[in-house]
Amino acid sequence: MKDQQESRTGRPAVPAPPGTTTAPAETVTGSQALVRSLEQVGATNVFGIPGGAILPAYDPLFDSQKVRHILVRHEQGAGHAAEGYAVATGEVGVCMATSGPGATNLVTPLADAHMDSVPMVAITGQVGSTAIGTDAFQEADICGITLPVTKHNFLVKTPDEIPHAIASAFHIASTGRPGPVLVDITKDALQSTTSYRWPTTLDLPGYRPVSKPHGKQVREAAKLITAATRPVFYVGGGVVKSGAAAQLRELVELTGIPVVTTLMARGAFPDSHDLHMGMPGMHGSVAAVGALQRSDLLISLGARFDDRVTGALNSFAPGAKVIHVDIDPAEISKNRIADVPIVGDCRDAIAELTGRMREEQMPTLTPWVSYLKDLRRRYPTGYDLPTDGTLSPQQVIKRIGDLTGPDAYYAAGVGQHQMWAAHFLPFEHPSHWLNSGGLGTMGYCVPAAMGAKVGRPDSVVWGIDGDGCFQMTNQELVTCALEGIPVKIAVINNQSLGMVRQWQTLFYEGRYSNTDLKTNRVPDFPRLAEAMGCVGLRAETSDEVDPVIDKALSINDRPVVVEFVVNKDAMVWPMVAPGTSNNDIQMARDMAPVWDEEEL
Numbered sequence: 001m002k003d004q005q006e007s008r009t010g011r012p013a014v015p016a017p018p019g020t021t022t023a024p025a026e027t028v029t030g031s032q033a034l035v036r037s038l039e040q041v042g043a044t045n046v047f048g049i050p051g052g053a054i055l056p057a058y059d060p061l062f063d064s065q066k067v068r069h070i071l072v073r074h075e076q077g078a079g080h081a082a083e084g085y086a087v088a089t090g091e092v093g094v095c096m097a098t099s100g101p102g103a104t105n106l107v108t109p110l111a112d113a114h115m116d117s118v119p120m121v122a123i124t125g126q127v128g129s130t131a132i133g134t135d136a137f138q139e140a141d142i143c144g145i146t147l148p149v150t151k152h153n154f155l156v157k158t159p160d161e162i163p164h165a166i167a168s169a170f171h172i173a174s175t176g177r178p179g180p181v182l183v184d185i186t187k188d189a190l191q192s193t194t195s196y197r198w199p200t201t202l203d204l205p206g207y208r209p210v211s212k213p214h215g216k217q218v219r220e221a222a223k224l225i226t227a228a229t230r231p232v233f234y235v236g237g238g239v240v241k242s243g244a245a246a247q248l249r250e251l252v253e254l255t256g257i258p259v260v261t262t263l264m265a266r267g268a269f270p271d272s273h274d275l276h277m278g279m280p281g282m283h284g285s286v287a288a289v290g291a292l293q294r295s296d297l298l299i300s301l302g303a304r305f306d307d308r309v310t311g312a313l314n315s316f317a318p319g320a321k322v323i324h325v326d327i328d329p330a331e332i333s334k335n336r337i338a339d340v341p342i343v344g345d346c347r348d349a350i351a352e353l354t355g356r357m358r359e360e361q362m363p364t365l366t367p368w369v370s371y372l373k374d375l376r377r378r379y380p381t382g383y384d385l386p387t388d389g390t391l392s393p394q395q396v397i398k399r400i401g402d403l404t405g406p407d408a409y410y411a412a413g414v415g416q417h418q419m420w421a422a423h424f425l426p427f428e429h430p431s432h433w434l435n436s437g438g439l440g441t442m443g444y445c446v447p448a449a450m451g452a453k454v455g456r457p458d459s460v461v462w463g464i465d466g467d468g469c470f471q472m473t474n475q476e477l478v479t480c481a482l483e484g485i486p487v488k489i490a491v492i493n494n495q496s497l498g499m500v501r502q503w504q505t506l507f508y509e510g511r512y513s514n515t516d517l518k519t520n521r522v523p524d525f526p527r528l529a530e531a532m533g534c535v536g537l538r539a540e541t542s543d544e545v546d547p548v549i550d551k552a553l554s555i556n557d558r559p560v561v562v563e564f565v566v567n568k569d570a571m572v573w574p575m576v577a578p579g580t581s582n583n584d585i586q587m588a589r590d591m592a593p594v595w596d597e598e599e600l
């Protein structure tokens with residue numbers, strides 16, 4: 001197979017090459033073929049819930065010695081757990097659901113994985129092939145529904161197709177730009193028999209992901225780099241996905257070019273590195289936003305010029321030329337025209353660029369780097385402590401990071417706590433940060449943390465969640481308690497849908513329409529946690545913070561939920577107001593930085 005690539009998982013996610021001998025075909029049911037195929041691709045953990053149409057598959061799954069099935073409480077939890085597993089391990093995450101409502105409950109995680117390029121395979125049962133289109137009980141056209149939010153999907157109507165569909169799904173999910181693939185299998189295909197044969201080739205017309213960057217383009221990029229005086233590496237999630245963090249560090253240290261890491265790329269480059277200017281974007285650091293705006297060359301690596309990073313596009317990085325490296329040609333010049341497009345895997349492209357740059361003479365970047373370091377020194381991403389004795393949410397999150405360290409895995413929900421987690425947790429390693437960046441899915445945190453802990457059982461896994469988000473998917477803590485998945489969840493309880501409240505404060509004259517969750521009374525989070533089989537803890541004053549974190553860190557036989565009752569008026573700063581230019585970033589309300597550009 002010409003386009004066969006090594007999977008990022010290091011596992012045999014794709015079939016053996018042509019010529020490899022296969023065992024003689026054996027007669028099995030479609031369901032048995034499915035379970036065997038999962039074993040063959042090396043899937044060890046499947047998150048799911050059974051139901052009528054997928055039920056035949058659950059029977060042989062019961063006997064599998066290789067595939068562990070984790071019975072979740074909601075299919076959305078299965079999908080986000082598969083994502084969390086995939087992000088933390090680099091392997092393909094797998095989830096399973098029945099037809100109709102089981103499948104439609106997977107739509108949000110599929111869309112989430114699609115936006116954030118997470119390798120995931122979802123397997124759904126479908127009604128019998130002759131009932132398709134009849135509005136049969138629990139029928140939903142899940143292939144139609146998920147067409148725009150999957151990298152690919154398959155409707156499988158005969159048992160013979162199952163091994164090929166599964167092999168292809170894992171191959172497509174994990175190669176090129178990773179993403180979610182759905183395999184929808186009719187009940188009769190699961191029930192009838194077939195001769196099991198693992199495919200030796202994959203028939204995927206038109207699927208030819210390019211991973212090797214074009215040498216000429218790399219040379220052009222090197223030319224632009226040596227001609228620049230204000231270059232910056234704009235690093236996105238693609239660097240994490242391609243496993244290019246070590247290569248990136250080498251290139252940065254060779255060239256001395258400063259770095260910004262997007263929300264999806266936190267950890268791709270160590271926060272502690274002197275050339276790291278922080279996270280750009282709507283809630284980015286002044287130094288990172290300033291670096292992009294004042295740059296004369298953006299070297300975009302696996303980033304997609306998302307509107308949350310660019311702000312108003314017409315005033316984004318106005319003086320910069322652009323080198324854009326991306327494995328997905330559709331990303332290049334989508335939002336900003338690239339002067340040098342490089343289609344390819346970030347790891348290969350960075351390695352080639354490094355080789356090239358070794359032969360080049362870098363101009364001095366001292367004035368530029370000093371300017372950015374000065375911005376970083378003058379405008380650190382900080383916070384004020386509340387004066388009324390209430391807890392600072394930022395300080396709570398910072399203490400969790402300080403006491404736990406950068407080797408832990410951290411998942412977040414969506415909202416203010418997510419941005420504070422991105423700012424104040426210690427990011428030193430790639431793939432240790434899990435969050436819903438593209439879709440912004442409340443409810444992501446608890447199940448994603450569960451998936452990460454399944455994939456990384458020997459590591460500490462924290463979920464930093466909001467009181468709003470937590471109420472969307474906390475039921476998966478029951479799964480964690482029963483399945484022996486001891487995650488730690490911090491509920492940052494500001495009694496409100498904080499991020500929305502912040503926008504109401506800033507843009508709706510403080511009219512707090514429907515953002516007060518009243519979670520100072522109901523639910524009682526520690527008691528809810530206890531009811532779900534977890535340890536429930538609470539901190540309300542600053543002197544309770546460290547002891548409660550230490551206590552949570554000391555419990556490893558059960559999941560722990562710590563409620564931190566925090567000040568509800570804390571806001572996320574800096575901020576580029578929606579629809580405005582990055583040039584108008586504010587460090588606090590009505591406080592703009594002084595750029596002192598003449599120093600450049």
Ligand SMILES: Cc1ncc(C[n+]2csc(CCOP(=O)(O)OP(=O)(O)O)c2C)c(N)n1
Nearest residue numbers: 415416417440442466467468469497498499
């Ligand atoms: C499923 C979903 N519904 C609605 C939103 C819109 N939204 C974004 S942030 C947010 C508030 C989140 O509240 P909470 O979890 O308490 O976190 P906080 O912002 O207070 O830290 C809402 C409602 C969303 N992102 N996702």
